[in-house]
Amino acid sequence: MIATYTPDQTPALESESFNGQWEGQLESLLSRGRSAGADLIEIFLEQTDHLGVLAEQDAITSVNPSFGRGAGIRVFLGERDGFVSTNDVSEAGLDKALEEALAMLGLQVNGAINSSFEGLKTLQDFAIEKRNWLKNCPELQEASEHLLNGTSLLEQYGKHLQVRRGSYARDWQEVLVAASDGTFGRDIRLHQSVGLNVLAADGDHRSSIGRRYGTSNKPDDLRQWNAEASAREVCESAGIMLYADYVDAGQMPAVLANRFGGVIFHEACGHLLETTQIERCTTPFADKINESIAHEAVTAIDEGLTDEAFGSVSMDDEGMQSQRTVLIENGVLKRFISDRAGELRTGHPRTGSGRRQGHTFAAASRMRNTYIAAGPHTPEALIESIDHGLYCKSMGGGSVGPTGQFNFSVEEGYLINNGKLTKPVKGATLIGEAKEVMPRISMCANDLELAAGFCGSVSGSIFVTVGQPHIKVDSITVGGR
């Protein structure tokens, strides 16, 4: 029996909220930091409320609530910076954190008043309309019912299913950002995701398939989740891949499906367009602005504006309002994704892309909703243009190394023979280098779709969207057996 559960929403109480009432204390900290000689001080206050629920087979097997508060203080002096994070958001705790951050740069708080700090600007409060989001989310009982419905549908539509799992995660975050250049912003973020996973087994044949769907800023997300369509998709994929042969390795053309297929651009190219990569000298594109780095069929965008997309943000974690950034236009590199430190160290203007997992990380230039724009072709036209190749219907995870080499796994693949999809294959890994692969993306279809994902990098794990239409890569290395 499932009991009634009322979430304790204390973090949303105005008395504990990080809001404009903090202005005086934050100004005092910022003023003392500037008086100590810092070029810029930034304070990031955060409180979080998380709920995770896991259903296995036909039971709720794990409920994990968590909540927390903390602060991150970053001090810049020239191009150097010191960053201190703490759970202690008392006045004494923040004072201590400031002193430690200053000391890292050889600075110390003194009694002088620095007139160059003119105080914080009027609070840009993006949270006003969002105060009720948390309490409008499904309560635990309702969330459990949705998940159990999902695992029940898996049983209904699947065959040979050894394991059926449904999971739900709700992440609520309130942030307040203040900096000595006057930046003063507040926001509330809500991310929810729901996933279905199965393990199918028949004798020696096994397949494990998972899908996760996520939105931001949509309290009704779980209520509107189409569990039936998700269960059908997962079961169909698991059934097909259960008996799939391993792919033969080699160099071949490939068509990557839309939605999560966009992970190729995210890993292969997107990371190399972050200013952190310029700082490290690890991107081959550092000096290629206004030069061709991709096939002319490719236009790529990073933005934080799409309604309810997983990577959308009203303001970034440095208090800058979100924007749309065209990275590549018809194959020509136009912009880098930049944060405050990136602008300082590389000269590329900020793009509202300073993001971090939470207060324990300093912000860095990170992607938001990143995708290749739609092209003129039908998806069928891409497949028909290939004699022998690979169709990657569903991608797994991937990564990019320090020399720009990327790799990602294909969760559901099909061979293409004479312009038609033939047998399913598993075990494929796509590998290559962005510099070589981007010019080989020769066709983009007209069916752009986005998919929610998580990106782990220098400033932690953040919510992002990947996306693309179906695209054709003329030649890519496929690892297999």
Added chain:
Amino acid sequence: MNIQQPSPTIGLNCHALSDKLNQFAKTEGIRQWDLGAACSNDSSVQVDRGEAKQMKGSQRSSITVRVWNDQGLIGITSTSDLTDAGLGKALRLARQASDFGNPSDVPAFSPQAKAPLPDLHRPLRPSQGIKRLLEMLKQAEADLLGRHPSILTVPYNGLAEASYEQIYLNSEGALRQMKRTQASIYLYARAEENGRKPRSGGAVRLALGSQDLDLSGCIQEAADCTISHLDYKPIQTGNYLVCFTPDAILDLLGAFSSMVNARAVLDGVSLSQRESLGSTIAVPFLTLHDNGLHPSHIGASAFDGEGTPTRKLCLINGGRLESFLHSEATARAFGVAPTGHAGLGAKVSVGPDWFEVSTTEGESSGSNLHHQKTKEPFVLIEGLNALHAGVKASQGSFSLPFDGWLVNQGEKISIEAATVAGDIRTLLNSIIHIEPDSVIRPGGISPHVWVEGLSITGEA
């Protein structure tokens, strides 16, 4: 009464925390509870061509509290808010979550939560401070840059020192507390020669304190590794005799540790089943232990998330599956004792500590292959990449990019870009030799391990 202490290194007051929890639990009518707490202070630096790039410090504290309700069901909540309000709220939330506890799988207190703990002999090392860390890392970077003209940057580098405290308490009076210190350095260099692709290599070292770090060894290994990859060629796709370095085989075994994980077995996502114990899963000369107590395991803990003492456990003995890693709940389900590998949760996770790969006593492969002496061609896999993406643990398959060399007649040619693919069950039975010399690495201890007939995809 302060829960957080003013101490700059260690920040939790164990007895105050216990008293507070007892007080709040009584108010809430909670009779059974337990708690895991962790606290850390750490400092780290990064540099970029002689300049400080970023210096970081953090103080973190968090607790996870579990409560059992009157129906015996369990609920859990975690928080970093250790104020009175935070602790009270955590207990209330855990109590509410217990209404959704899974009646078919209820963790209990570990029967060993009060058993004597092993003595780990890990002296606490004093912090040297961030300025000293910065000096050390600047010098290390300069040394590495000076090793070869092609090494132009060390894009990924860091030097950190930290102190940790870990606590386990329960309402029956168990009280575990452990303090430790740890330092780490990593150096990943990027080298580039005219007209050729950039290459990268690196090294990591761990120690109890930053003054104990093997900086010269780390620099040397990072330099050797980077330089040895400068002369690269593509490799032809095919099946190869492969030698895994200790790092590579430890990573691969770790990625498939669900084979020896009782939680995964009970959940049906392991390649093993309950009845697999005693069956042959590898060649007879392979033995695998999990040994969280090994003196070289810098991050060792004397107890797990449930307070069970850490111990050495034989997992594969002479190729036969000898035992699984357990929490209290999985051990009860199997009718054995918990092994000290649990986390803390409503559904308790289980995981390995530190693997020891060795040749079975009294067994021999009959081979004398050696990664530095063998003349016949083989692929030496130095490190496996993207394990999170390329390993299907529940299926047994892997397809992984790797860094390595094609070795022929003693000559090592770096492989430009390639993946290695296979099935872990097949691999464990295709091991043809385990070299005699074990190497201690951050993730465990292992000799070089030779496997025949592995599929490699290259770009030649």
